[in-house]
Amino acid sequence: xxxxxxxxxxxxxxxxxxxxxxxxxxxxxxxxxxxxxxxxxxxxxxxxxxxxxxxxxxxxxxxxxxxxxxxxxxxxxxxxxxxxxxxxxxxxxxxxxxxxxxxxxxxxxxxxxxxxxxxxxxx
Amino acid sequence: xxxxxxxxxxxxxxxxxxxxxxxxxxxxxxxxxxxxxxxxxxxxxxxxxxxxxxxxxxxxxxxxxxxxxxxxxxxxxxxxxxxxxxxxxxxxxxxxxxxxxxxxxxxxxxxxxxxxxxxxxxxxxxxxxxxxxxxxxxxxxxxxxxxxxxxxxxxxxxxxxxxxxxxxxxxxxxxxxxxxxxxxxxxxxxxxxxxxxxxxxxxxxxxxxxxxxxxxxxxxxxxxxxxxxxxxxxxxxxxxxxxxxxxxxxxxxxxxxxxxxxxxxxxxxxxxxxxxxxxxxxxxxxxxxxxxxxxxxxxxxxxxxxxxxxxxxxxxxxxxxxxxxxxxxxxxxxxxxxxxxxxxxxxxxxxxxxxxxxxxxxxxxxxxxxxxxxxxxxxxxxxxxxxxxxxxxxxxxxxxxxxxxxxxxxxxxxxxxxxxxxxxxxxxxxxxxxxxxxxxxxxxxxxxxxxxxxxxxxxxxx
Numbered sequence: 001x002x003x004x005x006x007x008x009x010x011x012x013x014x015x016x017x018x019x020x021x022x023x024x025x026x027x028x029x030x031x032x033x034x035x036x037x038x039x040x041x042x043x044x045x046x047x048x049x050x051x052x053x054x055x056x057x058x059x060x061x062x063x064x065x066x067x068x069x070x071x072x073x074x075x076x077x078x079x080x081x082x083x084x085x086x087x088x089x090x091x092x093x094x095x096x097x098x099x100x101x102x103x104x105x106x107x108x109x110x111x112x113x114x115x116x117x118x119x120x121x122x123x
Numbered sequence: 124x125x126x127x128x129x130x131x132x133x134x135x136x137x138x139x140x141x142x143x144x145x146x147x148x149x150x151x152x153x154x155x156x157x158x159x160x161x162x163x164x165x166x167x168x169x170x171x172x173x174x175x176x177x178x179x180x181x182x183x184x185x186x187x188x189x190x191x192x193x194x195x196x197x198x199x200x201x202x203x204x205x206x207x208x209x210x211x212x213x214x215x216x217x218x219x220x221x222x223x224x225x226x227x228x229x230x231x232x233x234x235x236x237x238x239x240x241x242x243x244x245x246x247x248x249x250x251x252x253x254x255x256x257x258x259x260x261x262x263x264x265x266x267x268x269x270x271x272x273x274x275x276x277x278x279x280x281x282x283x284x285x286x287x288x289x290x291x292x293x294x295x296x297x298x299x300x301x302x303x304x305x306x307x308x309x310x311x312x313x314x315x316x317x318x319x320x321x322x323x324x325x326x327x328x329x330x331x332x333x334x335x336x337x338x339x340x341x342x343x344x345x346x347x348x349x350x351x352x353x354x355x356x357x358x359x360x361x362x363x364x365x366x367x368x369x370x371x372x373x374x375x376x377x378x379x380x381x382x383x384x385x386x387x388x389x390x391x392x393x394x395x396x397x398x399x400x401x402x403x404x405x406x407x408x409x410x411x412x413x414x415x416x417x418x419x420x421x422x423x424x425x426x427x428x429x430x431x432x433x434x435x436x437x438x439x440x441x442x443x444x445x446x447x448x449x450x451x452x453x454x455x456x457x458x459x460x461x462x463x464x465x466x467x468x469x470x471x472x473x474x475x476x477x478x479x480x481x482x483x484x485x486x487x488x489x490x491x492x493x494x495x496x497x498x499x500x501x502x503x504x505x506x507x508x509x510x511x512x513x514x515x516x517x518x519x520x521x522x523x524x525x526x527x528x529x530x531x532x533x534x535x536x537x538x539x540x541x542x543x544x545x546x547x548x549x550x551x552x553x554x555x556x557x558x559x560x561x562x563x564x565x566x567x568x569x570x571x572x573x574x575x576x577x578x579x580x581x582x583x584x585x
Contacts, residue, residue: 078400082247085405086418120414121219 012102012109016043016062019115030104034097034111035060047117053098055079058120060097061087063112069093072100089114175560177497186502187546191386191537192335192363192481193504197431198388198540204434205390208427216426217415227426234433238395241436242361242380243371250396250416251424251432255362256286258381258396259329261419262358263290265406266327266379267299274326280304280312281522282339283331284360291329300324309473310339310523318349327356332364336519336535337472338481340368347376356404362386362394366439367446367478372397378404382436384428388540389435393428396420446540453538453547454479460551465558467571471520471533482536483520485529488568489561494534497557501550504535 014037016024024044028037035049038060051057061084064072072095076084080099084090097111188196208230216231218224232246239246252258267277279291281303291301302320306312312330321328328350333340343359350357361370362383372380380397384390398404398419412421439446462468467487486494491505505517516530525533536550562568567577 078247078403081400081403082417086414118414120418 010104012104012106014102014106015108015110016045017110017112018045019113023110028102030102032102034062034100034102037102038097045113047119048113049098050119051121055083055096055098056121058083058087058096059117061090061114061117062095062097062100063089063091063114064093064095065110066093068106068109068111069095071105073103074099083120086118086120087114088116088118171564175564177557177560182500186500187549188502189536189538189542189546189550190502190504191539191542192338192535193537194385194391195388195539196541197385197390198435198438200438201389201431201434205427205431208430212426214426216424216429217413231424231426231429234429234431234436237433237437238382239397241366241370241440242382242397243373244397245400247417248372248397248400250398250419251429252394252396252416252420253392254394255284255360255381255383255386256394257420258383258394259284259286259358259360260290261396261406261409262379262381262398263287263327263329264294264409265419266356266358266404267294268297268407269405270326271297271299274324276300276302276322276324277327277329278302278304278317278320278325279329280306280331282306282310282334282336282519283329284335284362287329287331287360304330306522308524309476310334310337310471310519311473311476312341312346314342314345314349317346318353321350321353321355325353325355327358329358329360331360331362332370333361333368333478333481334472334519335363335481336517337483337523338363338478339472340364340476340478342476343370343377344375350378351376363481364478366436366443367450367480369443372399378402382432384432384435387435387439390428390431393425393432395432442540449540450480450538450542453542453544454482454536456544457536457538457547457551458482458484460548461554464551464555469529471523471525480538482538483533484536485520485525485533486558487529487532488565488571489532489558491532491534493561494532494554494557497561498550498553501553503550504537505533 010030011027012030013025013027014034016026018024026037026041026043028040032040033053035053037043038045038048047059050059076095076099080096083096084094087094208227212226212230214223214227216224216227235249236246239249252261263277275298277291277294277299279287279301295301304312304317304320317328328346330341330343330346332343347357356378357376358379359377360381362381363386364370365382366387378399382395382397384393398406406419408419408421410421415421415424458470461484465486469485469487471483471485495503495505516527517533520530520533538547570577
């Protein structure tokens, strides 16, 4: 029973909001990236995570609420910023999902998925 | 007055000075000259005609080249580097699926590194463009527009290159506020004034490193330090400076830098823009497309040209000291020769904070265009190639407060890596000879010789 308690404690609930307003409720474990959450739960987001987290595509572009964005522990690195510069619908609170690691205090996090993605590898 | 005299001479030439016409001419000459001197007789006139005639002076062949600010000849070593990519290695550097793409890509990346090394940057911070004009456009418009929601002020100077000024004008049409800083009489900006002009609204300061017309070198390291401390981005148009004076983007706190290929003995049609990654400079790209060059400049990179720019950058870094000594030597030689033989020669721009390869001289009482015509066997310019189609005096010279008559009499001597001593000597001798000849024809010069201060004369509107 302690195992189960530990398990529920590690689970973080996440909501992806599509551009049309549809909400996809799902969950991931502490330590997973937001890209892992999408892949593990087969979340239906077209083209999401094309480069599998190698920072070469910008398809896992996600838009955070300002308050959530400011709480994120790490600032985006140069490589991530390079990719974000190529993303469509870039905002001041944009991040790449593959670079965001889930922690317990992210419980209930809501992130917006832009309506279009740009696979930067297809030059 | 000079013009009137010229017209008279032309008439004489045409009519072969038949007696009747000569009389008319003599009459005109007396009426147009207010000085008490008697008019020249037709005999004297003909003698002067012979003396001033330069009709048969033209030598065969092409003129020698002394316009290194307009463009430079391509170094043969640059062509050597480029040739394989113009022939056998023709792949698209962005092709990821075959060897043709890979080999070209690695050549382009090597070139990127060569350009980066020249200015102390990281290769990832270099994007290839079509030239400094495009780089300036991307930098000025791109930064201003990206940060335009919060900051709507841009600072530049009155002596910038036309493409920076025009980009700023475009921004003004979009509602941005632009400050065009004046320059001091030596062509340098006043740092104090720059500091006072920066506000919390300012997103970008754009000041060129070396001026293309008067060769003045702005204190970019101090400007960079100031901009960094005020958290304003600093862009510098270094087209005339890169590869000729040592530049380091980190030591000088430069956030964006424009580079041109054909000013550093590289190919025409290629340039580069340095965009700092840390602290990150973001900009809105002008050109949309496949997202090449970090998405800042879409479009296939012209691999042979990029390779040429890289080779030119490496050469100019390796030979910077050598080139500097040579250019300084020739420039001083030219200046010494001319100024020791001719009085009333004014050097435009600061004599110390300058790049010596660009020597801008005003020959008082001589019209610049006439001198250029006389020096047909020397390829020179009265200013920037971009504006030399118009006879308007240069806005750069006007900005440094040059009198209109002196601004009209300026010549820019552009000395480069391949200029020879013989060329400089020839130019100096020719220049001295023709300035003397033109001054002798000039009534203004005559008046100055007589001790009349031309500024006190009330010229009547005819």
